[in-house]
Amino acid sequence: MSVDTAAAVAERFKELYGAEPEGVWAAPGRVNLIGEHTDYNDGFVMPFALPHTAVAAVSRRTDGVLRLHSADIDGDAGGVVELRVDDLAPESDRNWTAYPSGVVWALRQAGHAVTGADIHLASTVPAGAGLSSSAALEVVVALALNDLYDLGLKGWQLARLCQRAENVYVGAPVGIMDQTASACCEAGHALFLDTRDLSQKQIPFDLAAEGMRLLVVDTQVKHSHSEGEYGKRRAGCEKGAALLGVGALRDVAYDELDAALDRLGDDEEVRRLVRHIVTEDQRVEQVVALLESGDTRAIGPVLTAGHASLRDDFRISCPELDLVVDTALANGALGARMTGGGFGGSAIVLAEAADVETVTKSVEEAFAAAGFTAPRVFEAVPAAGARRVR
CATH class of the missing domain: 3.30.230.10 (Ribosomal Protein S5; domain 2)
Structure with missing residues (x-):
């Protein structure tokens, strides 16, 4: 500003x-x-x-x-x-x-x-x-x-x-x-x-000091939180918490996830939502621990695992977001995932500073080859x- x-x-x-x-x-x-x-x-x-x-x-x-x-x-x-x-x-x-x-x-x-x-x-x-x-x-x-x-x-x-x-x-x-x-x-x-x-x-987060960058890739696919799909996911999570007898899915411990999923029976949609939330909370704690221990590069696979969970369990990704993640990883990124509410929006890419140009160019070329609107790519620096x- x-x-x-x-x-x-x-x-x-x-x-x-x-x-x-x-x-x-x-x-x-x-x-x-x-x-x-x-x-x-x-x-x-x-x-x-x-x-x-x-x-x-x-x-x-x-x-x-x-x-x-x-x-x-x-x-x-x-x-x-x-x-x-x-x-x-x-x-x-x-x-x-x-x-x-x-x-x-x-x-x-x-x-x-x-x-x-x-x-x-x-x-x-x-x-x-x-x-x-x-x-x-x-x-x-x-x-x-x-x-x-x-x-x-x-x-x-x-x-x-x-x-x-x-x-x-x-x-x-x-x-x-x-x-x-x-x-x-x-x-x-x-x-x-x-x-x-x-x-x-x-939590201190200075990637430049460690030779890394975090890119934001705006896919130009617009989303709206007030539309129905976001609300459906929230309602599904509330249903899962009610079925499990907890105040919120936060109360389901990671090491008790399998037992919780068994209790949900054959309600596959709720099972997927519960699995994402419980594992995602665990991923946040993993990232905090890695950053505090100075092992910053190791957060990359955790970010990527988060994308897979959002794509497969929460089902809120889209072809453009998946293309960003897949292309970035194939071209040397340390990790990548969609960020935000989903159904469009942006992805983040963790990369070595020396790989930023290659990753950016590869994503732009992949979007052009797929016939997608050109993405907007910029570096994210904590402000x-x-x-x-x-």
């Missing part, structure tokens, strides 16, 4: 609303290193923040009016949307404005006296790429209002409110990981998060979480 970008967002706010904003804030998108779909099962995740951010210039209002504008809608030509905070209601809005207005609704529902705001938003987080563009949008608005209204909420509390906004107001059954990553990550670290109690541990920038 550059000073120039913050200044440009502030200047556009002034053009729209006729006065300087009270401040400018930024919140990042995220890459999840390991731990997919475990967050709504009270499990473990390990995301880190990207340099790509949603940026908000914001000022308070006292008249109950919420005015919203996005630089990313209709090429900045879209008009200002005006709402009244007293009229905000769950699932009343199916447009982009549901994310910021949902945050205002959630804050007010929690008893915080937010009396309106003028907000201008701009984002460099790729939408629909599995990099949490919606969470970044929510968190940046929540942080701005927290600061301006002096609400005194901590990062994890803002994350909870943003999750509620997306679950209830937007109607997307997402877990807590994305919002917590955006609010709480630190530069140069991955965040080991227990989604049950939101306890956190910052800072949400903060005020002006």
Whole structure:
């Protein structure tokens, strides 16, 4: 987040609303290193923040009016949307404005006296790429209002409110990981998060110092969490927990997995979902242990095993994601897997620095040969979480 970008967002706010904003804030998108779909099962995740951010210039209002504008809608030509905070209601809005207005609704529902705001938003987080563009949008608005209204909420509390906004107001059954990553990550670290109690541990993650890189490959296949397949997976996990008599699949120990699967009988769909969640929690703990012991290259096969589980058990991959993983591994990558909610979006590739060019070129050529839209490839470097920038 550059000073120039913050200044440009502030200047556009002034053009729209006729006065300087009270401040400018930024919140990042995220890459999840390991731990997919475990967050709504009270499990473990390990995301880190990207340099790509949603940026908000914001000022308070006292008249109950919420005015919203996005630089990313209709090429900045879209008009200002005006709402009244007293009229905000769950699932009343199916447009982009549901994310910021949902945050205002959630804050007010929690008893915080937010009396309106003028907000201008701009984002460099790729939408629909599995990099949490919606969470970044929510968190940046929540942080701005927290600061301006002096609400005194901590990062994890803002994350909870943003999750509620997306679950209830937007109607997307997402877990807590994305919002917590955006609010709480630190530069140069991955965040080991227990989604049950939101306890956190910052794990140093400096691949460049060890001669490695982590690439993000955006397949350009768009996904939407609020559509049915994500919800079906969550409902299936809840069914599995109920059948096993546990509060959440987090409570099924890895060394008790076979016995748990036997208890599920011939319900193959639920068996697959349970197997993924229990083994994925184990993979998160493996990656943490390897990073803390300094054996960073050894996380590669763990990432790859996570992709196989998401592809075969959770069944949320797609041909483009599988092609990224298979091609990268065939051309020297240490590990690769899809990241994010699935059904499109992005994959991550762990590679030696010397192999990055070969891996990137091979993936691009494979997509061209398959007739797929050219992917977007960039290096992921752990960045800072949400903060005020002006």
